[in-house]
Amino acid sequence: xxxxxxxxxxxxxxxxxxxxxxxxxxxxxxxxxxxxxxxxxxxxxxxxxxxxxxxxxxxxxxxxxxxxxxxxxxxxxxxxxxxxxxxxxxxxxxxxxxxxxxxxxxxxxxxxxxxxxxxxxxxxxxxxxxxxxxxxxxxxxxxxxxxxxxxxxxxxxxxxxxxxxxxxxxxxxxxxxxxxxxxxxxxxxxxxxxxxxxxxxxxxxxxxxxxxxxxxxxxxxxxxxxxxxxxxxxxxxxxxxxxxxxxxxxxxxxxxxxxxxxxxxxxxxxxxxxxxxxxxxxxxxxxxxxxxxxxxxx
Amino acid sequence: xxxxxxxxxxxxxxxxxxxxxxxxxxxxxxxxxxxxxxxxxxxxxxxxxxxxxxxxxxxxxxxxxxxxxxxxxxxxxxxxxxxxxxxxxxxxxxxxxxxxxxxxxxxxxxxxxxxxxxxxxxxxxxxxxxx
Numbered sequence: 001x002x003x004x005x006x007x008x009x010x011x012x013x014x015x016x017x018x019x020x021x022x023x024x025x026x027x028x029x030x031x032x033x034x035x036x037x038x039x040x041x042x043x044x045x046x047x048x049x050x051x052x053x054x055x056x057x058x059x060x061x062x063x064x065x066x067x068x069x070x071x072x073x074x075x076x077x078x079x080x081x082x083x084x085x086x087x088x089x090x091x092x093x094x095x096x097x098x099x100x101x102x103x104x105x106x107x108x109x110x111x112x113x114x115x116x117x118x119x120x121x122x123x124x125x126x127x128x129x130x131x132x133x134x135x136x137x138x139x140x141x142x143x144x145x146x147x148x149x150x151x152x153x154x155x156x157x158x159x160x161x162x163x164x165x166x167x168x169x170x171x172x173x174x175x176x177x178x179x180x181x182x183x184x185x186x187x188x189x190x191x192x193x194x195x196x197x198x199x200x201x202x203x204x205x206x207x208x209x210x211x212x213x214x215x216x217x218x219x220x221x222x223x224x225x226x227x228x229x230x231x232x233x234x235x236x237x238x239x240x241x242x243x244x245x246x247x248x249x250x251x252x253x254x255x256x257x258x259x260x261x262x263x264x265x266x267x268x269x270x271x272x273x274x275x276x277x278x279x280x281x282x283x284x285x286x287x288x289x290x291x292x293x294x295x296x297x298x
Numbered sequence: 299x300x301x302x303x304x305x306x307x308x309x310x311x312x313x314x315x316x317x318x319x320x321x322x323x324x325x326x327x328x329x330x331x332x333x334x335x336x337x338x339x340x341x342x343x344x345x346x347x348x349x350x351x352x353x354x355x356x357x358x359x360x361x362x363x364x365x366x367x368x369x370x371x372x373x374x375x376x377x378x379x380x381x382x383x384x385x386x387x388x389x390x391x392x393x394x395x396x397x398x399x400x401x402x403x404x405x406x407x408x409x410x411x412x413x414x415x416x417x418x419x420x421x422x423x424x425x426x427x428x429x
Contacts (some may be wrong), residue, residue, distance in 0.1 A: 032349060167347070174347045178340045192307065199351040216355045219312060278312055 004062070005029050005151050005183035011049060011059030018207060020045055023059070025202045025212040030180035032173065034215075035187040036281075037291060042207040044083070047155050051081055064151055069239070077105070080144030083155035084137075088128045094139050095124030098146070105147045113146035119168055134161050138168070145172055152176065154186040158193050161252040163226030166190075170197050195219075195281035204288050206296075222284045223258040225266065226275040233270035238262060242291045251284040254279075254287050303346050315349055317356040322365065325376055326386040333378040336366065 006027040013020045019041050027033040037043050048054040050061060052069030061068040065077040088097055094117070102108040117124060120138040122131075131139065141157060152173070158166045174197050176182050188194050194201060201218055203210040211218065229235055229251050233245055240257035251271070255262055263273045279287070303320050305313055324330040337345065343353040357374060360366045365382070368374040376382065402412050 030350070070301065171347050174344045174349075177350055178344045180340065196305075196313075197349050199349045214351060216314065216351050217350060278310065 003029050005031075005064060006050065006185060007060075007062040008034070008046075008050065009060045010048075011056045011061060012141055013045065013049065013056045018042070018045075020049070020056070022037045023049075023204075023207075023209055025031050025209060026201065027183055027185055029183050030177070031199040032177060032184040032186070032197055033200045033202060034183060034194035035193050035202050035204065035238075036189060036191060037187075037204035038189065038286065041204045043204060044155055045207075046185060046204065047083070047153060047185075050152060051077075051079070078150040079153060080147050080149035080151070081153045082140045082144045084159070088136065088139060090129040091127065093127050094122050094142075095133075097128070097139070097143060098124065101147065107148045107238055107286055109146055109148055112148070113142065116142045116145060116172070120165075134165050137161060138165060141169060142173070145176075148182075149184055150169050152182075152184045152186070153240055154184070156188060157186055158188060166193065172268065191280070191282040191285050201281075202290060203285075205292060206257060208292075210288055210292050219278070219281065219284070221255075222261075222279045222287075223255045224277040224279055224283075225253045225255065225263065225273055226277070227253060227266060228272040228274055230272070232269060235266070235271060236269050238265055242287065256288070256291070303342075305346055305348060307314050313352050314355040314359070317342075317346070317348075317353060318360055321356065321360060322386050322390075324388070325365065326383045328383050330376050332380060332382045335373060335375045338373050 004026050006025075007158060008026075009024050011023040018040070023042070023046055028136070033102075035043050035046065036083065049056050050063060050068065050073030051059055052061075052075070053146070055069055063075050066072075066073065097146050098113055098117075102110065102113075120135075120142060122135060122139060122142065128136065128139070137157070137160065144152060144154075157173075158169055161169065168191060173184055176184060195215070198215050200213065201215050202212040227235070227250070229246065230247050231249070235246065235251060235253075238253075240255050240259065240262060241255050244251055244253045246252075247263075258276075263276060266273055303317070305316050309316055315365070321336070323331070325332075330336060335422055336342075339353045339357055340350055343350045346353070357366065361368055361374075364379070365386070366374050367377050378400060398412075402409075407415075
């Protein structure tokens with residue numbers, strides 16, 4: 001048995017105005033992977049290839065040890081997939097959908113489904129057409145969560161939800177992880193959600209993977225250094241620093257491969273390090289996307 | 299349940315440091331006694347609604363500092379060191395004092411003047427407490 005829930009290798013897919021280029025990443029069992037990137041970066045296309053809904057031009061995809069799309073029928077018993085364009089029947093009730101899914105999937109947990117129904121503030125007798133956007137999203141998530149699948153694949157599960165609803169979803173996702181045999185992949189451009197609950201982060205922009213690694217190690221590599229630059233001192237270009245902004249005697253350097261020696265190096269060249277700051281994933285996100293686009297254009 | 303843990307997004311420090319600090323506080327005030335079993339990594343992650351890897355990092359660092367011990371298959375417990383809570387409080391004071399020294403050095407304040415300032419600060423605190 002493999003310890004990987006998801007393995008994508010060299011996946012490419014060309015469209016007229018967009019291309020996924022050599023996408024590769026892995027998700028270990030027992031972990032949450034957050035897939036982040038700007039709008040149009042390729043998150044949904046990546047997820048659709050993963051689910052066997054789109055056939056890539058080249059590359060290999062394995063989900064729970066099964067090749068996709070060839071073995072997608074077998075794989076899908078163990079995968080819970082939710083995306084924005086998931087259709088529920090407008091004229092039928094939340095309860096009807098629950099019974100329907102329960103009749104198909106043997107792992108359906110009716111007690112957990114009832115707990116989720118209450119927690120999400122949904123009513124079984126209510127028809128889908130009367131639900132708000134947020135309630136629909138929660139209904140779809142209830143239907144996949146109560147199946148207790150080994151792998152949850154969620155395309156933008158928190159987009160468009162109010163803060164209370166978002167926290168309910170994050171709470172359910174982290175609760176899933178008490179079982180180390182289960183895994184989650186979710187996409188988002190809400191960096192706060194990804195920073196909070198992901199074990200691993202995959203960054204995608206313009207169809208390319210910028211980074212894919214352990215969240216703690218990733219956050220640890222990035223720092224902002226606030227520097228005082230005395231007159232006559234020229235700041236050197238140091239390895240691991242992706243950008244420096246200077247105005248008068250003050251400068252801010254952004255490092256994406258920070259080591260404590262970096263501060264010593266600046267000091268030895270005559271600058272004074274006032275502060276070394278951690279960066280939020282949101283700040284890293286923006287710096288990373290801007291930096292990688294500059295590199296491509298250069 | 300670990301309801302009193304609170305991870306703050308307004309706090310600039312990384313989440314793993316906030317978790318470490320809150321565990322130390324529990325030990326310092328005596329809620330978590332030396333030798334007592336503490337939640338598993340996955341349980342605390344679910345309770346705090348943060349990633350497993352973040353809690354794992356906190357536990358690893360606390361283990362390195364000798365504050366908790368983790369045994370394979372048995373989970374983690376507070377280190378069975380008598381007086382651990384008092385030691386943690388002492389450590390906190392040391393850290394604050396070092397921070398004071400750093401700022402004083404930056405501002406060019408001499409040690410003698412600093413001692414005087416400390417006495418004054420003590421007087422102010424005493425005054426507030428008698429009111």
